Amino acid sequence: MRNQAEKKTSIRDLSDRELFYGHKACPGCGGSLALRLALKVLGERSYAVVPAGCMSAVGFIFPQMAFGCNAIISTFAGTASMLSGVAAGARALGIKDFHAVGFAGDGGTADIGIQALSGAIDRHDKIIYICYDNEAYMNTGVQKSGLTPIGARTTTSPVGQRLRGSVNRKKPMFEIVAAHGIDYAATASVGYPLDYLRKLEHARHVEGTSYIHVFSPCPVGWGYETADTIAVAKNAVDCGLWYLAEFSEGRFALNHNPAELTSVRDYLMGQSRFRHLQEEDINAILAQREAFWTRIHREWRV
Template sequence: MAQVTKVNIRNLPEEEFFYGHKACPGCGGSLAVRLAMKVLGSRTLTAVPANCMSAVSFYYPVMNFTNNGLAGTFPGTASILTGIEAGAKSLGWEDCPVVGFAGDGGTADIGLQALSGAIDRNDHIIYVCYDNEAYMNTGIQESSLTPYGMKTTTSPAGNNIHGCQTHKKNMFEIVAAHGIAYAATASVGYPQDFMNKIAKAKANPGTSYIHVMAPCPTGWGVPMNETISIAKKAVDAGLWYLAEYENGEFKLNRDPKTFIPVGDYLLKQSRFKHLDENDLKIIEAEREKVWKRIRTKW
């Protein structure tokens, strides 16, 4: 991979490429798109499938990307990116990063097959999954990245069943298992880390996948001015981690050593407020399992 200049507050472009959109105040997804676009720049070719980010920024005749962009089908992100990259190449366009911003549902559920194919071909594309842990655009339904215990409209919290009954699918390790050229996890709570990973993806001549945790105040039930602090708390509680996969190796970027209690993160959010002691123990046990694997195998 080419040498990558570190992104910092001094060299970050002031120019914006994603603004004026209709996302809810405090939307983590729109912040992720905005920060990524600052690093990728004006020559970027952007595709956004059906999700909140396309709903808030492509409403005819308005488009809130100032670069070249299109709204695509829900399952099609990776195949659309493949087509854009091939088209740009055939037109002789150079230095045009090709990026997609898909949600958790559009990535881990309906878009997984196209993503797997693109990674297998090592297409020169950047796939960003902004993870708000549910299908938000259609009214907060469960996806396979919805965490255990989260209340959604399809996994309600009642007396017997307390929200989602499965743990998050591990997309990062799924794409790594393909032998992808570059993959990373990130969080809008750590914007500099996220932007540096986007910069690495920009320099990578093969497929890059970046999975960014992007809180949704509306679906999570947190105040709109707590997006960043709640994103940080997920990492502090060990329920999200910042890592990279490069040259066939995993690397942890942040190792908290000790975690804050999971309740300090979860019980601040109305999507989890029904959880009891037993639920918290189940979530803690899963956390221990994940971290044991990371610490012994990476």
């Protein structure tokens, strides 16, 4: 299990160096914060691999280069395989003391990139894969992904006479990667930044593959005020629709186990993508929440 003596990450210990700066992400973008904080922890000796998606679209527009460390845009499906290649190449060239870190969105991870991610985990390649989950294809204009939650309105899961937003549930990516026997996996939220920073710090030292799934709200796609990104990300955890967990050495741990969950209704109604939901929809989401927590308490023994 985790070394209990592991130093608690303090804000003051973080580097002043900004390695993701001057990017063109929308104001209040949760994904860009997730990326910026990760590079603060991982530092200058990082090779960032970023597939098609928001972060590549806003970070590398010739001649404006927002990454301060080495970075490359990968093929959409190839985040993990390009990471493996970068790590293997650097290793073969005798380059020491580096991180190969990927930043892929929810679609790039759970949909088009899942094959390559699966392969990299299987090889136990020493890479850090960060999924910044904003719950839809935001860069292309808010289309449904495999991580869009049930009921969410997107441009391809519209609200009409027959459908009330997405009918799929979020793929359980954290458990999917854990089922591979991954060396380290964690969920996080930009609403709980210290927890996220601690997990990044842990991932730095993992000899093998790390996967961090960070919940990263998107004001444009979700329909809330730009200032509320952190609050929305925190609410998602507090109301039990997102969770903070880790998987290490074959065991699950829950890092935040609220005795009482806050209102799902308030969380949903605070975002325009959910405002069409009716009583029965909210009840269905509540039932899913219940089932999820019951299951993980039982299965993870937490």
